[in-house]
Structures are given as structure tokens and as C-alpha cells.
Amino acid sequence: MKPASFGYVRADSLDEALGVLGNEGAEARVLAGGQSFMAMLNMRLARPRVIIDIMRVPALAELAQRKDELVVGAGVRQARLLAMPGLERTLPLVAQALPFTGHVQTRSRGTVCGSIAHADPSAELPLCLVALKGHVHLRAAKSRRKVAAAEFFTGMMATAKADDEMIEAVSFPVANGEGTAFREIARRHGDFAIVACAALVSDHGIRLAVGGVADTAVARDWPHLEGTALDDALNAFAYELDARDDVHASARYRRELVRRIGRSTIEEAARCRA
Incomplete structure (x- = not known):
């Protein structure tokens, strides 16, 4: 099948992406890795009026430890996280789970935050975020908030994200001897x-x-x-x-x-x- 027609915006900045998202609301969808979203488009399970491609936004490429948590930006691919030096010490649970996340080919394109946004109950990364009591960082044009993983996932492929919000990053608490x-x-x-x-x-x-x-x-x-x-x-x-x-x-x-x-x-x- 082919997707229904849609507009396409390749955002060069976070402000541009949030501006389009704020104007379009529920009619817009954010595209990162696209490993699940493109299939939904082709089957017409998703019919957005506008797709916002965020993969060229430098501000969303962060992968860094801040104090006692590892922050993973919305543009970080799963393969990049898996290849991170010292991941088995910083986030041993994620290091153990990521090889089960799809295949080499899909991990090279799929993003960490994209899997969280998709909220499939069988997916490994949402499970790890809940197990580790991680957080989802949501951003809108004029606001931002941090939501605990247990509160973010509200049902099968359903989340607490508002229509004018996107996931800016997720944060995992680093290992502390457990x-x-x-x-x-x-x-x-x-x-x-x-x-x-x-x-x-x-x-x-x-x-x-x-x-x-x-x-x-x-x-x-x-x-x-x-x-x-x-x-x-x-x-x-x-x-x-x-x-x-x-x-x-x-x-x-x-x-x-x-x-x-x-x-x-x-x-x-x-x-x-x-």
C-alpha cells in the first residue's frame, strides 16, 4: 500500500519543528527513525496532514551523562546508544536489552525516543525505561515538562504526550551497584x-x-x-x-x-x- 498524501517539513532547528507542531497540532506527526511510523503510514493507520522530520536538528543529537542519569536526545539512533563506550557499566540493563531490539538494520535507523513514542507494549526500550524509573522530556513551543515513565505510557501505543508536544529526550538513571x-x-x-x-x-x-x-x-x-x-x-x-x-x-x-x-x-x- 501507499500512504495518503501529506506535507513534509525538514526542520533545521528545534524552534522550527516546535513551531510547525504547535500550528498543526493533532494533524502533524514527528518523524525520526521511521521504522514503525513508515509502516503505519503505508497501511494508512496514520494519516497526518504534515510530517516533521527532526533528524537534522543538532539540538536533538545529545547523548551524554548528566550527574546520575544518561540523557538520550530524540535524534539518537539505537545503534549509536548500543555502541556507546562504557554502556555496559553506565546502563547495563539497556546494554543487555538493546541487542533484542529489532535487527542490526533497523537499529541503524530507528531512534531510542522513537521507540518510546511508539509505545508498543512488547518493545524493549519502553520496558527498560519503566524498569529503571526513567523519564521522558516533553517540549512544546512555549513549555517543557518531565514525565516519569510509569505515567507516560497510558495504554497500548498511547502516551501522555499532548498534540503540540514532542519528545525532546529521555533520561535513564545510571547504574548504582544493582x-x-x-x-x-x-x-x-x-x-x-x-x-x-x-x-x-x-x-x-x-x-x-x-x-x-x-x-x-x-x-x-x-x-x-x-x-x-x-x-x-x-x-x-x-x-x-x-x-x-x-x-x-x-x-x-x-x-x-x-x-x-x-x-x-x-x-x-x-x-x-x-
């Missing part, structure tokens, strides 16, 4: 996850985030649990996610994956911490 692990089950490597789990184990306890089951990635915090206590917590979490049958897997299978993969991911994170 053990981390990431695992997912998919039909093929690079496919969207049937179930994905991201775990952090620290002095304060256990944090497990699960994607691919509910309409958004969901995280739970527990004290240090072992044996049947951990099994009971995982079982309750699996049912709280309200899994549904679909063409990829049954709800029962997804719940079992949450229990099994969740436990093995937590155990791996605990070993990494040790």
Missing part, C-alpha cells in the same frame, strides 16, 4: 516479545518489569524474596497483568512465562550483583 538482567521470549530473535522481563536486584530489594502482556510495561517492587515466597509473588503478578489470548500465545502461556522467565531473570540479576 544487579540487572533482561530476558525475553519471541518467535524469532528480533521479533516483538511474547513476554519480556527486566529485573533489578539491589540492597533495597527486587524490581521486576514485564512487557508483552498488559497494554503497557508494568513493574513491581518486592523485598528480597526466595523460594515459595517469590513464586507466590510472581504468580500474583502474572494474574494482575490480565493476559489475553491472541494469535501469538495464550493467556495461560504468558502467565507461565511471567512466572518462569521472571524468576530466572531475578536470579540472574542477583548473581550479577554478587
